[in-house]
Amino acid sequence: MTERSFRILLLGGDGVGPEVLNEAKALLETIGEPAGARFAFSEALIGGAAIDAHGVPMRDEDVEAALNADAVLLGAVGGPKWDHLGKTERPEAGLLGLRKALGLFANLRPVKVFDALANNSPLKAGVVRGSDLMVVRELTGGLYFGQPSARTTDESGRHAVDTLPYHESEVERIVDLAFRLAGSRRKKVTSVDKANVLNTSQLWREVAIEVSRKYPDITFDHALVDSCAMRLISRPRDFDVMVMENLFGDILSDEAAVLAGSLGMLPSASLNGRPPRRSGTTAALFGMYEPVHGSAPDIAGQSIANPIGAILSASMMLRFSFEMGEAADAIEAAVGQALEEGMRTVDIATSGEVPVSTSQMSSRIRTLAVAQLSA
Ligand code: IPM
Ligand code: MN
Numbered sequence: 002m003t004e005r006s007f008r009i010l011l012l013g014g015d016g017v018g019p020e021v022l023n024e025a026k027a028l029l030e031t032i033g034e035p036a037g038a039r040f041a042f043s044e045a046l047i048g049g050a051a052i053d054a055h056g057v058p059m060r061d062e063d064v065e066a067a068l069n070a071d072a073v074l075l076g077a078v079g080g081p082k083w084d085h086l087g088k089t090e091r092p093e094a095g096l097l098g099l100r101k102a103l104g105l106f107a108n109l110r111p112v113k114v115f116d117a118l119a120n121n122s123p124l125k126a127g128v129v130r131g132s133d134l135m136v137v138r139e140l141t142g143g144l145y146f147g148q149p150s151a152r153t154t155d156e157s158g159r160h161a162v163d164t165l166p167y168h169e170s171e172v173e174r175i176v177d178l179a180f181r182l183a184g185s186r187r188k189k190v191t192s193v194d195k196a197n198v199l200n201t202s203q204l205w206r207e208v209a210i211e212v213s214r215k216y217p218d219i220t221f222d223h224a225l226v227d228s229c230a231m232r233l234i235s236r237p238r239d240f241d242v243m244v245m246e247n248l249f250g251d252i253l254s255d256e257a258a259v260l261a262g263s264l265g266m267l268p269s270a271s272l273n274g275r276p277p278r279r280s281g282t283t284a285a286l287f288g289m290y291e292p293v294h295g296s297a298p299d300i301a302g303q304s305i306a307n308p309i310g311a312i313l314s315a316s317m318m319l320r321f322s323f324e325m326g327e328a329a330d331a332i333e334a335a336v337g338q339a340l341e342e343g344m345r346t347v348d349i350a351t352s353g354e355v356p357v358s359t360s361q362m363s364s365r366i367r368t369l370a371v372a373q374l375s376a
Contacts, residue, residue: 005283006039007323010070012063012099014048015092016296018076020304021311024363025074028312028332031367035374036319036328043070047099048078048092048296058095064102071277071284072322073103074315075291080298100140105271105289106171107178108138109317110254112261114237117340121262121349124234129260132237135186136257137179138250140271142171143201145247167201167246172208174274179244180216189220189241193229193249205246226253233257258293263348265307267293268314270321277322288322290314300347305356307346308363309336328374335369 011026013019029040045063046054058078067073078092088094099105112134114122119130147164154160176192183190192209194202206223213221224232226249232239233253237260245253258264270288277287292310300306313336320329340349344365347356357365 004037004039005323006041007071007282007284008041008043008069008279009318010067010073011042011044012047012067012073012075013044013050014046014076014078014296015050015080016077016298016301017294017306018048018078018296020076020301020306020359021292021308022074022076024308024359025311025315027363028367028370029315032328032332032370032374035371036325038323038325038328047075047095049080049083051095052083052086052090052092058090058092059099064099067099067103067289069279071279071282072287072318073099073289074311074318075289076311077292077294077296079296082298097145099289100271101146103271103287103289104141104273104275106139106141107175107272107274108136108140108250109182109270109272109321110136110138110250110257110267110293111269111317112136112254112257112267114260114262115266115337115340117337118262118266118349121351122260124259128235129237132240132260133187134237134240134257135182135242136250136254137175137182137242137244138254139167139171139175139244139246140250141247142167143247165199165201165246165248167204169204169208172205173212176209176212176244177215178272178274179242180212180219183219183242184216187241188218190216190222191229191240191243192221192223193226193243193245193253194223195226195249196223197225201246209244229253230256234259254293263307264294264310265292265346265348266309266313268310268312268317269293270314270317272321284322285324286322288318290318304358304360305347306359307348308359309346309366312336312363312366328370331373332366332370334373335366338369338373339365
């Protein structure tokens with residue numbers, strides 16, 4: 002097998018971010034050789050860590066380093082220490098700026114309920130078991146970046162405004178990606194909007210219908226975001242790929258996380274639909290990969306964070322950026338096996354179960370993944 006080599010930028014960030022990222026890195030180092038790939042890692046700061054060291058949530062040169070990597074693996078940003086800072090100075094500004102600078106318009110958030118955790122959700126096991134859906138969130142438009150966005154004060158009092166703009170081309174590319182993803186899944190797309198109220202949602206729906214005509218073999222429907230929020234937890238198995246604008250996706254993806262039993266389980270990928278910028282790379286698509294969970298400052302430094310979200314993010318990186326589907330399958334199967342064996346970090350341990358540490362969970366998954374790969 003010819004060995005391929007990839008450059009990965011690690012952005013640990015804050016709180017548990019660096020802890021879980023270390024485990025994802027360890028997994029990649031272990032699985033590289035049997036999977037026929039070599040990974041070269043570099044590191045940079047983002048979020049509160051970057052504010053403390055450099056005075057900004059991410060330096061331009063580090064954004065540049067991200068642009069020159071084949072893929073970026075990120076931990077999490079934010080924490081109470083930086084909560085007093087204004088919108089453009091906060092840790093979150095580093096992440097939002099990076100998404101924008103890298104043009105990462107497509108945020109993929111798969112939610113798969115592992116059988117072993119069907120009883121972990123506060124929802125009934127019979128409702129969540131077998132759920133396997135993917136939230137495709139538009140990531141560089143809508144309310145997060147629309148102008149005007151401002152706070153002002155005049156003699157009448159305080160005002161604030163945010164703006165929700167979408168161009169048809171932005172809707173087209175994300176909906177199209179959702180249809181292509183559905184093609185390799187259960188062939189169903191649900192487009193989520195608020196077309197009974199919002200202009201942007203009416204445009205979204207029109208464009209989604211136009212795109213759907215290119216994919217006659219994919220089942221397609223629309224859902225209004227409010228009733229969709231309800232169906233997502235009452236009938237989650239109805240959904241395969243769900244595509245929606247930025248803020249709807251932010252909200253519904255956290256809601257969907259309840260199905261999985263813990264936010265700590267969930268990975269994400271953010272794509273710009275293009276190969277990496279650097280020439281000569283064999284990477285297929287550039288992407289940034291991060292667990293959906295936040296920096297969890299309350300448990301940082303205790304080695305108890307669930308590394309699975311970060312590990313599954315690394316697995317998505319292998320699948321989408323490096324075309325290493327077999328290794329990605331092995332990792333996902335290993336996670337399932339570790340859970341079947343009863344390995345539980347504290348966030349997924351139910352009463353009577355003795356929780357394992359971050360590194361115990363991670364090292365078991367590594368062992369099982371390598372065994373899977375050579376099986
Ligand atoms: C997420 C987070 C971010 C977002 C924050 C940290 C800016 O909640 O990735 O979902 O709102 O996009
Ligand atoms: Mn969020």
